[in-house]
Amino acid sequence: MGHKNCSRRCDTEMGLHGMTMTIKDIARMAGVSVSTVSKCINNYGDIGEETRRKVLAIMEETGFKPSFSARSLISKRTHMIGVIFGHHVNYDFSHRYYTEVLNAFKQAIGVLGYDMLLFSNERFQPQGEDYLARCRHYKVDGCLIFAANDIADAIKSLDRSEIPCVGIDLTLLGESSASVRQDNTAAGAAAADHLLDCGHRQIGYIGSRYAEPVYRYRESGLRQAMERRSIPVQDDWIVYAGHQQEQDGYEAARLLLEWGELPTALFAGSDLLAFGAIRALKEAGVAVPERVSVIGCDNIEACRFIVPPLTTLEPGKQFIGQQAAQLLHELIERREKAAKGSPAPIPAPASSSAAGSGAGAATAQSRNVILVQSKVVVRGSVAPPPEPV
Amino acid sequence: MGHKNCSRRCDTEMGLHGMTMTIKDIARMAGVSVSTVSKCINNYGDIGEETRRKVLAIMEETGFKPSFSARSLISKRTHMIGVIFGHHVNYDFSHRYYTEVLNAFKQAIGVLGYDMLLFSNERFQPQGEDYLARCRHYKVDGCLIFAANDIADAIKSLDRSEIPCVGIDLTLLGESSASVRQDNTAAGAAAADHLLDCGHRQIGYIGSRYAEPVYRYRESGLRQAMERRSIPVQDDWIVYAGHQQEQDGYEAARLLLEWGELPTALFAGSDLLAFGAIRALKEAGVAVPERVSVIGCDNIEACRFIVPPLTTLEPGKQFIGQQAAQLLHELIERREKAAKGSPAPIPAPASSSAAGSGAGAATAQSRNVILVQSKVVVRGSVAPPPEPV
DNA sequence: CTGAAAGCGCTTACAG
DNA sequence: CTGAAAGCGCTTACAG
Structure with missing residues (x-):
């Protein structure tokens, strides 16, 4: 009850203060002109220390903030x-x-x-x-x-x-433009390097035929990394999914499975594709990562929850x-x-x-573009290859 | 080359048009006063059909849009x-x-x-x-x-x-406030009803001790649904996780496992808790859903990717x-x-x-609150109980 | 039906 | 160091 009254009183106060207060009111309260108040707000140098303090104090007390519309109408800046x-x-x-x-x-x-x-x-x-x-x-x-x-x-x-x-x-x-982007080629290379460092030499790739050039860059990174170490790329192990959903990854892996000989490691162009691939592999009785390691790309939340947890690339979203x-x-x-x-x-x-x-x-990078590097997030889906190559 | 020139020309045009154009310019171009232009913009009724058409046409051509700041300074509306x-x-x-x-x-x-x-x-x-x-x-x-x-x-x-x-x-x-919220109690009841409809009578719950009252409501919904059908709630099957991460669900399920007798179905207060619980169950050799069914809550993306895909409640985010x-x-x-x-x-x-x-x-609902109902999303983690009760 | 004028709440030269 | 005045780009009574 008493509580209710209080809250009502507050409302009224807020009304008086917040609703209608303008720079004019502050000026009156401080006994100065609006120009002076404005200068205080905008940190002009030529204001008496006394005056500035007084004005600032009043603004503080009243919680006054200059109107956005009025301000930006004139200053041309909106923040x-x-x-x-x-x-x-x-x-x-x-x-x-x-x-x-x-x-x-x-x-x-x-x-x-x-x-x-x-x-x-x-x-x-x-x-x-x-x-x-x-x-x-x-x-x-x-x-x-x-x-x-x-x-x-x-x-x-x-x-x-x-x-x-x-x-x-x-x-x-x-x-007056610039951009920030993932370095997809480098990401592909990083994935490949991780696999290579784990001892893999037979590496496959699942991309997507879908419009995204992302998948092409990642593939090309993979190829470059392998080339750098003079490991041949087996083109039969490069497959393309129709789209980019989990199901597409599943189907792409089925293709690989039907083909017969499996690589020891698979780089999937995205986590979703990796999920599908893992499902297909497990369904076919292929152990992940014991028989085939899988690395994804994007580090979406679900990576942590599937079995095995997906090793992947974090694109550095932060x-x-x-x-x-x-x-x-x-x-x-x-x-x-x-x-x-x-x-x-x-x-x-x-x-x-x-x-x-x-x-x-x-x-x-060249003109106004910042390329951001990915980083491998190690989880459970990559292991050394089954037997010495 | 010619292309480049063109683009530069466009820039200039845009500059002329977009940058400095005001209602005054439009007025001049249309041969009317600014008041008239303003009235056209704001759909005032008392404007001659001729005039209105002419003004509108010019605004269309030039792509003129009245300044947001100036407009809201006066109209007090910003949209x-x-x-x-x-x-x-x-x-x-x-x-x-x-x-x-x-x-x-x-x-x-x-x-x-x-x-x-x-x-x-x-x-x-x-x-x-x-x-x-x-x-x-x-x-x-x-x-x-x-x-x-x-x-x-x-x-x-x-x-x-x-x-x-x-x-x-x-x-x-x-x-002047209102709110829209999930009906968490109803969600709990819906989960329980789904389990009950599948034939389960021995139903457990994983909540969270964590600050969220959400878990309490969901539990209470579960209890109500069971009561409605006169199915007793076995309190030993109600456990509380410390927090609300996957790991907490895992630990909660471990508690259940240690306790000995398992329910035939488990309602987890959130998908994350469900993921952890499933992991613990599978690890202990308990088949999901054959031995224990699990239903989650929230319908996060990862539900589709775990094995088995999680049956859960969609809170109706849309x-x-x-x-x-x-x-x-x-x-x-x-x-x-x-x-x-x-x-x-x-x-x-x-x-x-x-x-x-x-x-x-x-x-x-009562005053200014809309309660939104959840809906069961059927996937693979719920099956009928192992044997006739 | 149309326009001149005041004013929204600020900022910014410009005098003093 | 301070303030009067013009003006940002609009809208809205108010005359005509």
């Missing part, structure tokens, strides 16, 4: 980052990979002082997406773009614009998200400076920060 | 929904459950014409979160709040405010997200009308829309 999934507004972002990258990005970009705008509004230009228009409408400071199967025009114009953009697993070409945040921030700052400073300084490369140890060390 | 994960800005949102709910929400709220703002900025009031302040700063139309272990003050003041809020698996008490969007929209509209219409109409209950068949049918 908002537009987030785009694929080329379509409602492209699904429930893939764990994206989710984790986004999470790391959120954390890192938050520390840098930004909030994130997820475009979902379908009433904004119903006839065909145009992300550039959306970005300009909101005046986002920059944009994070996740890979889409086809990079539609929706993104092309944004990429070409003056708005800083960072693509994830997606190469952008604009002057690191990708962090790098993307860093890179985007740099692009934004660069643009900011260009706008204020000299008219048009020769655009310097955005970032060549490598660093980061272990899962996710980066390789600074 | 932005603030999204809050837990009580802490950087609470992790990579749990698949949340991710899927959020995805469904995104889709539904997008159709209703909103974009989403993910709060990540850590520089906004570094000393202690205050989501109400953030919401007011941005003037979001409403808020979506995901469950937090503790509903900190950060959210309390927002809940009490006039800003429409919808909580997911989280009860809010404010006048439906939860959709309902939340609908509910939030209604709350926003209601507030809008209240602001324009009569001073303070008696607040009507937000929504009592039940409907939706199968996974996720809703039960309209």
